[in-house]
Amino acid sequence: MRKSWAFPFLVLALACSSGGDDEDRLERPAPEVSGDNYCAELAKVACYNMFQCCTGAQIESYLGVTISTDERSCRRDVELLCEQRSAVYEYAVEQGTVSLSVEQAQSCLDSLLAPEEQCFAFLAEAPWSGCSASPFEGQVSSGGDCLYTFECANGFCGPDRKCQALPQLGEECPTGVCASSLFCNPTTGLCTPRKDRDDDCQYSSECEAGLFCNFTPDGATCEPLRNVGQECSSDAQCESGFCVPGLCDDGSECFQDSDCPGICETSGTACRRSSDCPGLCQVSAESCSTRWECPELYQLCDNGSCVISQESCIDHEDCPEFLEICANEACLGGCQSRPVCGESLAVVDYCSDAVDFMLR
Numbered sequence: 001m002r003k004s005w006a007f008p009f010l011v012l013a014l015a016c017s018s019g020g021d022d023e024d025r026l027e028r029p030a031p032e033v034s035g036d037n038y039c040a041e042l043a044k045v046a047c048y049n050m051f052q053c054c055t056g057a058q059i060e061s062y063l064g065v066t067i068s069t070d071e072r073s074c075r076r077d078v079e080l081l082c083e084q085r086s087a088v089y090e091y092a093v094e095q096g097t098v099s100l101s102v103e104q105a106q107s108c109l110d111s112l113l114a115p116e117e118q119c120f121a122f123l124a125e126a127p128w129s130g131c132s133a134s135p136f137e138g139q140v141s142s143g144g145d146c147l148y149t150f151e152c153a154n155g156f157c158g159p160d161r162k163c164q165a166l167p168q169l170g171e172e173c174p175t176g177v178c179a180s181s182l183f184c185n186p187t188t189g190l191c192t193p194r195k196d197r198d199d200d201c202q203y204s205s206e207c208e209a210g211l212f213c214n215f216t217p218d219g220a221t222c223e224p225l226r227n228v229g230q231e232c233s234s235d236a237q238c239e240s241g242f243c244v245p246g247l248c249d250d251g252s253e254c255f256q257d258s259d260c261p262g263i264c265e266t267s268g269t270a271c272r273r274s275s276d277c278p279g280l281c282q283v284s285a286e287s288c289s290t291r292w293e294c295p296e297l298y299q300l301c302d303n304g305s306c307v308i309s310q311e312s313c314i315d316h317e318d319c320p321e322f323l324e325i326c327a328n329e330a331c332l333g334g335c336q337s338r339p340v341c342g343e344s345l346a347v348v349d350y351c352s353d354a355v356d357f358m359l360r
Contacts, residue, residue, distance in 0.1 A: 025051060026071050028116050031109040033102050038135075039082035040075075045109045047074035053119035053351035088148070089136050097151040098136050105135035114350035121348045124240075128354065138163075167191045181208075195222050204236055212237055226341045238341035246335040254335035 029044035051071050083090075092098035108131040115121075138152045142165045149156045152163035156175070166179040171191050173184035178191035183206050185192040194208045195201055199222050201213040207222035214223040214237065225239040226232055232243035233255045245253035248260035264277030 029113070031106065031113065033106040033109065035100060035102065038100060038105055039079045039086065041105075041109060042082055043075040043078035045113045046078050047071050049112065049114045049350055049354065050074065052114055052117075053349070055351075058351060089150070092136075092148070092151055097138065097140050097146065099139055101135050101137050108135060112354060119350050121350075122345060123348050124344055124346075126348050126353060169193065197222055197224065210239075228341050228343055230341050231338050232341045233339060240341055240344045242342050242344035243339050244342035245339045246337045248335060255339050256335055260335055 026048070029041075029048055031041040031045055033041050048071070051074065089098060089100075093100060108128065111127040111130060121127075134150060136150055138150055138154075140146050140151045140163045141153055142155060142163050144152075144163050146152055146157040146161055146163045151157065155163055155165040158164040166177060167173045167182075167184075168179050169182060169191055171178075172189055173191050174189075176184045178184050181194055182191040183194050184190075192206075195206050195211075196208055197211060199207075201207055201220050201222050204212040207213055210225055211222040212225055213220050226237050227239055230238075232238050235241050235243045237243060243255070245255055248254050252260070254260050266278050
């Protein structure tokens with residue numbers, strides 16, 4: 001069982017309602033978590049968010065029923081639901097196998113609380129992104145008795161009901177998880193050191209933190225994540241987690257030239273390879289390493305693909321609208337404006353985004 005905030009997050013979804021009359025609204029809470037009031041403080045935050053930012057239709061959608069309540073009743077119900085769902089954690093706290101991290105719980109509730117008179121924000125990440133860690137911390141050392149993984153200070157609760165440490169270097173990893181700085185090698189089934197910059201790789205999960213596995217015609221190696229403005233071909237290559245795609249002439253997004261449609265030389269219809277045409281496609285996905293490997297009518301080998309052009313050029317400005325790239329004095333179709341890493345910004349909704357996060 002993985003550590004999770006799932007039980008309090010579920011009750012937040014159940015708290016959403018139609019808002020009620022303004023005179024029924026309570027003041028914006030200032031949660032103060034202690035060892036025995038966690039559910040009460042969570043209920044204050046949950047109900048404030050829901051009554052400020054959710055619609056009646058949303059609560060009906062989440063619950064599948066029509067309800068009517070005020071914020072005070074909401075607090076009572078959510079606190080009770082929280083206590084029901086956290087009973088196993090509370091039992092573990094009483095047994096001394098788990099402790100509530102007041103600091104983590106306080107930080108999470110503070111970040112989940114919607115700003116006054118605001119339900120949306122344009123941010124790089126949700127303020128509650130730090131709530132992925134459980135506020136309950138396991139106290140049982142390796143070899144100690146356990147019923148649940150969340151009771152273990154490190155590792156997991158094994159089938160013998162003993163806390164087990166995560167596999168170390170050279171040890172088998174049947175669950176696919178290893179200790180820090182190691183990865184589970186799918187070929188050997190053993191924990192292996194993560195790979196450094198310029199080391200050969202097959203998956204990004206093999207590389208050290210801050211690196212990704214970059215595939216090129218010459219092979220695949222671990223490389224540093226790219227900064228904003230640097231070229232990319234997928235989100236996984238960017239430190240921001242967001243690669244801004246280029247555009248094909250038809251308006252579709254692209255990360256490389258072969259993502260864009262060409263034009264059949266005889267019919268003028270869109271194509272991505274010659275097999276789509278009665279004749280030849282002017283931008284082909286035929287693979288190549290040199291121009292001599294391409295069929296006779298294909299003019300150039302560009303980025304591993306055979307392409308054809310009947311337009312001569314000196315630079316990009318000499319090319320017609322469809323054929324945007326000038327290479328080796330020939331106009332080539334393809335992905336306009338190379339994709340680059342961009343800032344990752346999105347609208348954060350304190351109702352629907354929060355509820356979706358809570359229910360995952």
